[in-house]
Amino acid sequence: MAENTVFRLENVGKVYKADKEADFEALRDINLEIYEGEIFGIIGMSGAGKSTLVRTLNRLEDVTSGQVNFYGENLAEMNGAQLRQARQSISMIFQNFNLLTQKTVLENVMLPLKIAGVKKSKRKEIALEMLQVVGLADKAKAYPLQLSGGQRQRVAIARALTNNPKVLLCDEATSALDPKMTEEILNLLQEINRTRKLTVVIITHEMSVVEKICDRVAILDDGNLAEIGKVTDIFTKPTSKAAKTLVFPNGLDDMINPFDRGHGLKRLVRIAFDGTSCNEPFIASLVEETGKKVNILSANTKSVNGIGYGQMVVELPEDETDQQIVLSFFAGKGLSVVEVEEDD
Ligand SMILES: Nc1ncnc2c1ncn2[C@@H]1O[C@H](COP(=O)(O)OP(=O)(O)OP(=O)(O)O)[C@@H](O)[C@H]1O
Ligand SMILES: [Mg+2]
Incomplete structure (x- = not known):
């Protein structure tokens, strides 16, 4: 502008x-x-x-x-x-x-x-x-x-x-x-x-x-x-x-805590999506297109000026190759993906 x-x-x-x-x-x-x-x-x-x-x-x-x-x-x-x-x-x-x-x-x-x-x-x-x-x-x-x-x-x-x-x-x-x-x-x-x-x-x-x-x-x-x-x-x-x-009025902790991270081996990522770049149900497409699944730990979606925005914390599959497949799928959809650190 x-x-x-x-x-x-x-x-x-x-x-x-x-x-x-x-x-x-x-x-x-x-x-x-x-x-x-x-x-x-x-x-x-x-x-x-x-x-x-x-x-x-x-x-x-x-x-x-x-x-x-x-x-x-x-x-x-x-x-x-x-x-x-x-x-x-x-x-x-x-x-x-x-x-x-x-x-x-x-x-x-x-x-x-x-x-x-x-x-x-x-x-x-x-x-x-x-x-x-x-x-x-x-x-x-x-x-x-x-x-x-x-x-x-x-x-x-x-x-x-x-x-x-x-x-x-x-x-x-x-x-x-x-x-x-x-x-x-x-x-x-x-x-x-x-x-x-x-x-x-x-x-x-x-x-x-x-x-x-x-x-x-x-x-x-x-x-x-x-x-x-x-x-x-x-x-x-x-x-x-x-x-x-x-x-996140309840804090990021709230987004992650309800589930145990297990033995610290699991990788969590936070996906920010933005209706202007991605308005398809991408978790469903992930399963359909790659056969891989992620565990949704929390989601927070809103409509901003009529466009859907949101964040989701998901747990990646345990296998490293599967993790790469999932991450490149998200990247290909124009989603912003950030690793969730232990102390985030
Ligand atoms: N005329 C004044 N004299 C002295 N202190 C003032 C005066 N007006 C505001 N303050 C103080 O300045 C601070 C900011 O006040 P302000 O009214 O701008 O806050 P606000 O963000 O509008 O709050 P609220 O959401 O409650 O309306 C407050 O701590 C208030 O007590
Ligand atoms: Mg005021």
Whole structure:
């Protein structure tokens, strides 16, 4: 991809100053870029610094070191008018929707336009159009408390779209929703990303959210950037400890332990498969084409952006020649095969 960079973070650090207690370093030397038109995920445990990081993107939070550039301009050096303009093109949605319960759905969606000084008839026209985009035109006159959580988040999305932003920041936007509503909201975000060429930044602590819609992901671990890359790469080959924990929440040990390794003679390999290179049932083909069998010790498969990805730990046959036959079969299928070491 030859992308335009929307955000570039250079050596970003954030220290929260405390009066009595010790200062708290929430972000440490973060370097990353977010490209135009992508869905970028930021994932990490609670307290990792995700919300702090996302708040530096529209300068709700000032950085204490380094800088955040928005389309090449340092946010910290912008004057009032420039910052207001930048913020107009960066919308945000949250876990708790932040809707005004005394106002109707339509009035909620119109609010940013009112603040921007758009005249009333135009406000209504745009707001109704945005409610259409999120599939809630029929709820214009309803009040937020009459809606489900998923519908409230749709209203918040409609409101976030009224000023025609370039970027939508979503801080745990689906964390308060059940799986079905989460799916609906993620589908909507994906649709808006595609049809409106909107760059979407998604903060979450759930790997399933990242797997479903993100193109690239940054993993934050205790204020540090542990890993960044394409979701498919990180899913198939996590390198940092934090990434491995997210991809295999029960640990690699769990993948291997249920079975005894016997006398240490058995060879175990981990096969990473990727629906783009191999979407056939390759274990069945192995038996069919070579007559050799492997023992599947564990498997972990997922659908990432509609493509099947997964990992499997298998035990190779005891005979060395058979092992070679099996390994070349896997290699021929474009599968990545890594020997599982004793202490892996
Ligand atoms: N205004 C603040 N003053 C002092 N410390 C803060 C402040 N805001 C956040 N922190 C601390 O910074 C750390 C990172 O917080 P942040 O809210 O960015 O984490 P998070 O990854 O979003 O967590 P969660 O998943 O729970 O939302 C936490 O330890 C938090 O206590
Ligand atoms: Mg947070």
